[in-house]
Amino acid sequence: MNIFVHASGVLLFVASQLAIVTSAGADEVTEKERQAIQSADVYLHVALVRDELELLRFEMGRPSDHQLPIAVSNVAPREVFFQALTLFQKADRLVYEQTRERVDEPAIPQGEILPGHVWQVVDVALQRIRRVKSELGIVEKSAPGVRNADKRPTDVFIAIAQADRQLNLLLERQFAPGDVFKQVTLAMAYSARLLSHFDGAERIAATPAYQRGKQPVDVYHRLVAVLARLQKIAQQSGLAMLTLSDVDDAAEITPSDVYDIASVLVAELAYLHHQLGTVERPLPQHYPGRKFPSDVYQRAGILEAQLTTLQAQVDANPDWLHARLQKRKIAE
Amino acid sequence: MKPLLNFIRAGNLRHRLLRSHLQIALIGVLMIGVALVSIIWLSDTAQRATSERAPMMQASTLTLNGLHRSLAEMRGWVALGDERFREGRHNAWQEEIRPALERMQRLSSNWIDPRNKQQLAQVNKLLAELEELQWWIEDVAQAPGNEPARLTLTRDVEPVAERVLTAMTAMIDEEMANGLGVEHKQQLGMMADFRAAFLHSTVMLSDFVSAAEIHYQQAYYADLDRATERLNSINDRHHLLSAQQQRLILWIQQGFIDYRDFAEQALAQRQSATWDVARHLMATQAVPVARQATRLLQSISAHQQRLMTEEATEVSLLGSIAVWLSLAMISAMMIIASWLSRRSANQIAQPIAVLSQATQAFAEGRLTADIPVTGDDELGQLTAAFNRMRSSLQQGEAALQSKAQHLERSNRELDQFAYVASHDLKAPLRAIANLSRWIEEDLEECLTADTRKQMGLLRGRVHRMEALIEGVLQYSRVGRVALDVGQVDVGRLLSEIVDDLAPPGGVSVEISPDMPRLNASEVRLYQVFASLIGNAIKYRERDDGRVEVSVEERGAFYCFSIADDGPGIDEAFHGKVFQIFQTLQARDTVESTGIGLTLVKKIIEEQGGNITLKSNPGQGATFLFTWPKQPPLQEQ
Numbered sequence: 001m002n003i004f005v006h007a008s009g010v011l012l013f014v015a016s017q018l019a020i021v022t023s024a025g026a027d028e029v030t031e032k033e034r035q036a037i038q039s040a041d042v043y044l045h046v047a048l049v050r051d052e053l054e055l056l057r058f059e060m061g062r063p064s065d066h067q068l069p070i071a072v073s074n075v076a077p078r079e080v081f082f083q084a085l086t087l088f089q090k091a092d093r094l095v096y097e098q099t100r101e102r103v104d105e106p107a108i109p110q111g112e113i114l115p116g117h118v119w120q121v122v123d124v125a126l127q128r129i130r131r132v133k134s135e136l137g138i139v140e141k142s143a144p145g146v147r148n149a150d151k152r153p154t155d156v157f158i159a160i161a162q163a164d165r166q167l168n169l170l171l172e173r174q175f176a177p178g179d180v181f182k183q184v185t186l187a188m189a190y191s192a193r194l195l196s197h198f199d200g201a202e203r204i205a206a207t208p209a210y211q212r213g214k215q216p217v218d219v220y221h222r223l224v225a226v227l228a229r230l231q232k233i234a235q236q237s238g239l240a241m242l243t244l245s246d247v248d249d250a251a252e253i254t255p256s257d258v259y260d261i262a263s264v265l266v267a268e269l270a271y272l273h274h275q276l277g278t279v280e281r282p283l284p285q286h287y288p289g290r291k292f293p294s295d296v297y298q299r300a301g302i303l304e305a306q307l308t309t310l311q312a313q314v315d316a317n318p319d320w321l322h323a324r325l326q327k328r329k330i331a332e
Numbered sequence: 333m334k335p336l337l338n339f340i341r342a343g344n345l346r347h348r349l350l351r352s353h354l355q356i357a358l359i360g361v362l363m364i365g366v367a368l369v370s371i372i373w374l375s376d377t378a379q380r381a382t383s384e385r386a387p388m389m390q391a392s393t394l395t396l397n398g399l400h401r402s403l404a405e406m407r408g409w410v411a412l413g414d415e416r417f418r419e420g421r422h423n424a425w426q427e428e429i430r431p432a433l434e435r436m437q438r439l440s441s442n443w444i445d446p447r448n449k450q451q452l453a454q455v456n457k458l459l460a461e462l463e464e465l466q467w468w469i470e471d472v473a474q475a476p477g478n479e480p481a482r483l484t485l486t487r488d489v490e491p492v493a494e495r496v497l498t499a500m501t502a503m504i505d506e507e508m509a510n511g512l513g514v515e516h517k518q519q520l521g522m523m524a525d526f527r528a529a530f531l532h533s534t535v536m537l538s539d540f541v542s543a544a545e546i547h548y549q550q551a552y553y554a555d556l557d558r559a560t561e562r563l564n565s566i567n568d569r570h571h572l573l574s575a576q577q578q579r580l581i582l583w584i585q586q587g588f589i590d591y592r593d594f595a596e597q598a599l600a601q602r603q604s605a606t607w608d609v610a611r612h613l614m615a616t617q618a619v620p621v622a623r624q625a626t627r628l629l630q631s632i633s634a635h636q637q638r639l640m641t642e643e644a645t646e647v648s649l650l651g652s653i654a655v656w657l658s659l660a661m662i663s664a665m666m667i668i669a670s671w672l673s674r675r676s677a678n679q680i681a682q683p684i685a686v687l688s689q690a691t692q693a694f695a696e697g698r699l700t701a702d703i704p705v706t707g708d709d710e711l712g713q714l715t716a717a718f719n720r721m722r723s724s725l726q727q728g729e730a731a732l733q734s735k736a737q738h739l740e741r742s743n744r745e746l747d748q749f750a751y752v753a754s755h756d757l758k759a760p761l762r763a764i765a766n767l768s769r770w771i772e773e774d775l776e777e778c779l780t781a782d783t784r785k786q787m788g789l790l791r792g793r794v795h796r797m798e799a800l801i802e803g804v805l806q807y808s809r810v811g812r813v814a815l816d817v818g819q820v821d822v823g824r825l826l827s828e829i830v831d832d833l834a835p836p837g838g839v840s841v842e843i844s845p846d847m848p849r850l851n852a853s854e855v856r857l858y859q860v861f862a863s864l865i866g867n868a869i870k871y872r873e874r875d876d877g878r879v880e881v882s883v884e885e886r887g888a889f890y891c892f893s894i895a896d897d898g899p900g901i902d903e904a905f906h907g908k909v910f911q912i913f914q915t916l917q918a919r920d921t922v923e924s925t926g927i928g929l930t931l932v933k934k935i936i937e938e939q940g941g942n943i944t945l946k947s948n949p950g951q952g953a954t955f956l957f958t959w960p961k962q963p964p965l966q967e968q
Contacts, residue, residue: 100488100492100590100593100594185471189468192464196460196461196464199453199456199457200456203460203463203464204463204464204467283468283613285477286472286475286477286478286480286609287475287476287477287483288475288476288477289475289476289477
């Protein structure tokens with residue numbers, strides 16, 4: 001199912017997804033409850049996910065993740081939401097591997113994304129993990145932790161990223177360059193949509209030369225650079241975005257980590273695109289087949305060129321976003 | 333400004349002529365200016381048609397061609413996955429569509445109608461959309477995810493099916509090893525049947541995913557039903573299964589469920605409209621966008637063609653207008669120039685014509701009054717000067733007429749004198765001669781020889797006196813008495829002269845045979861030749877002699893030569909021979925009046941010719957004189 005469904009159907013779709021989740025064990029979340037959910041609640045829920053994952057890891061005999069938390073700051077709920085989606089995707093894959101069951105991905109909410117929306121996605125992921133627990137006959141239950149009101153979206157983001165890493169280690173078919181390739185291609189699609197608002201701008205840049213022997217870390221570095229460029233674009237456009245520091249230890253970067261940062265990129269681009277208020281969505285992306293980090297690196301090169309073009313356009317028209325919104329309002 | 337006003341007001345002839353010419357030139361320049369404007373208009377319209385419309389249509393057509401090519405190449409890539417199609421699509425954009433669009437953009441800079449620009453902007457937007465769509469289609473077309481059903485088949489269905497078949501094969505192998513009874517054989521048959529039905533179902537499923545033909549789907553369901561039935565049957569005889577087989581049957585049952593679920597998913601995906609993502613995108617998005625762009629491009633092309641047709645008509649019309657306008661202007665220019673020229677000519681040439689006519693009249697002696705002076709320019713000044721000249725000349729003429737009358741009177745008195753001289757003076761002379769003869773006759777017997785000689789000398793002097801008087805009379809008549817002019821055969825005239833002179837036997841007169849015929853007074857010519865030839869004969873010292881008369885042409889004159897072989901004349905006397913009453917020898921030696929050569933000289937000069945002498949003592953003398961081929965006007 002297309003994750004980018006039409007806006008008018010989004011709420012119904014979310015409701016239906018929540019119904020599915022509810023049937024799997026979660027309580028139904030009302031709009032009022034969602035409004036009341038804070039980052040501290042989400043963090044607590046993610047901690048539960050991580051506890052459940054630890055039970056699974058133990059049962060499945062898989063290695064434990066010991067990577068250092070990623071260095072990120074200024075994270076907003078929407079960015080946490082997209083990170084939570086990657087958690088769901090990995091959880092769903094785990095469920096499929098263990099039970100051959102699959103569910104549709106939660107829809108991206110229209111309008112402002114709140115911690116409540118993140119909580120819902122984390123909850124769906126939690127239910128998927130519990131389904132595996134059930135399948136594997138694990139009866140132990142994880143006890144909810146203590147709520148720490150100081151937790152912020154950044155803390156939630158880091159916690160989800162760590163859960164992501166552990167979850168990836170549980171998978172038979174771990175997140176591979178092909179998955180990153182698909183995410184980067186989706187980011188390209190968003191960039192192309194953004195560039196379509198500038199007359200004469202090249203929407204998809206020429207494909208750079210293929211460079212053999214690239215490692216996930218190379219892709220990671222490139223995507224961090226792309227994210228930094230995107231952050232500048234956002235800043236020029238009057239928007240705030242998270243800040244992600246690059247890593248020095250190349251050995252620790254896995255395709256799953258690259259996938260996570262690619263997802264952040266998609267989240268930020270989707271957010272920027274959402275600011276235009278247009279109903280048009282980028283084309284859905286499909287399984288690209290087996291890909292190497294060099295393929296992803298090449299595609300990230302296209303994305304980088306697109307954002308360079310976008311930055312040049314924004315430099316020339318700093319109030320582009322405001323102008324588009326005004327234009328849309330007048331049209332409406 | 334002031335020099336210009338001075339120039340306009342200036343009345344001298346130079347300025348008037350300059351003004352006249354400038355007026356005509358100005359009209360010409362104005363006409364040429366109007367013609368130039370029409371030609372520029374015409375040229376501009378034609379230029380627009382050739383430099384904008386046609387290139388725009390061409391660019392539009394090129395864009396369309398590129399668009400169709402890109403679609404065709406994209407279809408080729410989607411269908412075959414050949415890299416050349418991808419390159420072809422890329423080239424279509426790089427070499428055809430983009431350059432053509434840039435050209436259209438450049439050409440549209442002169443468009444006035446904003447709707448056309450909007451249309452072109454729309455084309456640009458659509459083509460950008462199409463290019464992006466093509467990129468995505470190209471990207472997904474050869475990816476495994478392009479056919480979700482096939483992906484499900486290979487990624488999910490086939491591994492599960494393989495596990496089920498492997499498990500069933502293991503069960504069959506065990507069953508074959510264990511069972512010999514009827515029930516076991518039946519069980520074995522069930523297992524084999526399940527395996528066959530299941531295996532066939534996978535084939536049918538694969539065929540359906542490939543071809544989407546309904547009979548494959550029906551066959552798949554039939555096989556699935558048969559396999560389900562056999563699996564249920566095997567499970568019903570659970571007691572016949574070994575512990576290993578029981579574990580395997582559980583595995584197979586779970587796998588069979590997974591297989592069925594995945595197969596359903598693959599069937600649904602294959603039946604979905606998006607079973608081939610690239611084709612779906614092409615059909616639902618790329619082709620409609622391409623059609624929309626095509627329609628717009630065709631509309632632009634048609635619009636440009638319409639404009640071109642309109643402009644061609646306009647050019648044709650303007651061409652006709654320009655021709656007619658030029659003709660009209662030429663006619664107008666001719667009329668205006670003619671009118672202005674005539675006016676200027678009248679203003680300038682009228683006084684000249686008046687002056688010319690006055691000059692003519694003046695020449696003919698009909699002008700008696702002053703010509704009116706019309707202005708203070710050069711012509712006015714000329715007229716005034718003419719009037720003064722006329723007045724002065726007429727006064728001079730009056731004086732001349734007075735002098736002529738006086739001269740005529742003098743001539744008449746001279747004629748009278750000549751008459752008196754010839755008559756009154758000659759009469760006493762003749763009386764003296766007669767009386768002396770009568771005295772001599774009366775006194776014949778008394779007269780001595782000496783007296784008779786003296787009487788003879790007396791009469792001789794009387795005759796000489798008579799000859800002198802006759803000579804003076806003739807001299808005075810030259811140039812004053814008009815003589816008949818007619819055709820004279822000089823050769824004949826010379827022969828007559830020679831006959832009249834009757835030269836002595838030893839003297840020969842040679843006349844050149846090429847003597848001309850000329851228009852002249854025969855009397856005067858006779859006088860000249862007779863005097864010169866007569867002198868040559870008369871003044872020789874020998875009994876024999878030779879006189880040669882020859883002629884040659886010298887422009888408007890004949891140059892006659894009378895040469896003799898006589899004693900010749902010293903150069904010191906060459907001037908004296910033409911003086912009146914001058915003789916080189918005493919009159920008593922050779923009887924001569926001394927008037928002959930003077931008369932000859934006067935006659936020749938009267939005709940406009942001249943006479944010269946070439947002679948040295950002992951070498952003969954040659955008189956050369958020129959005579960006009962036509963007589964002077966007054967003589968005619």
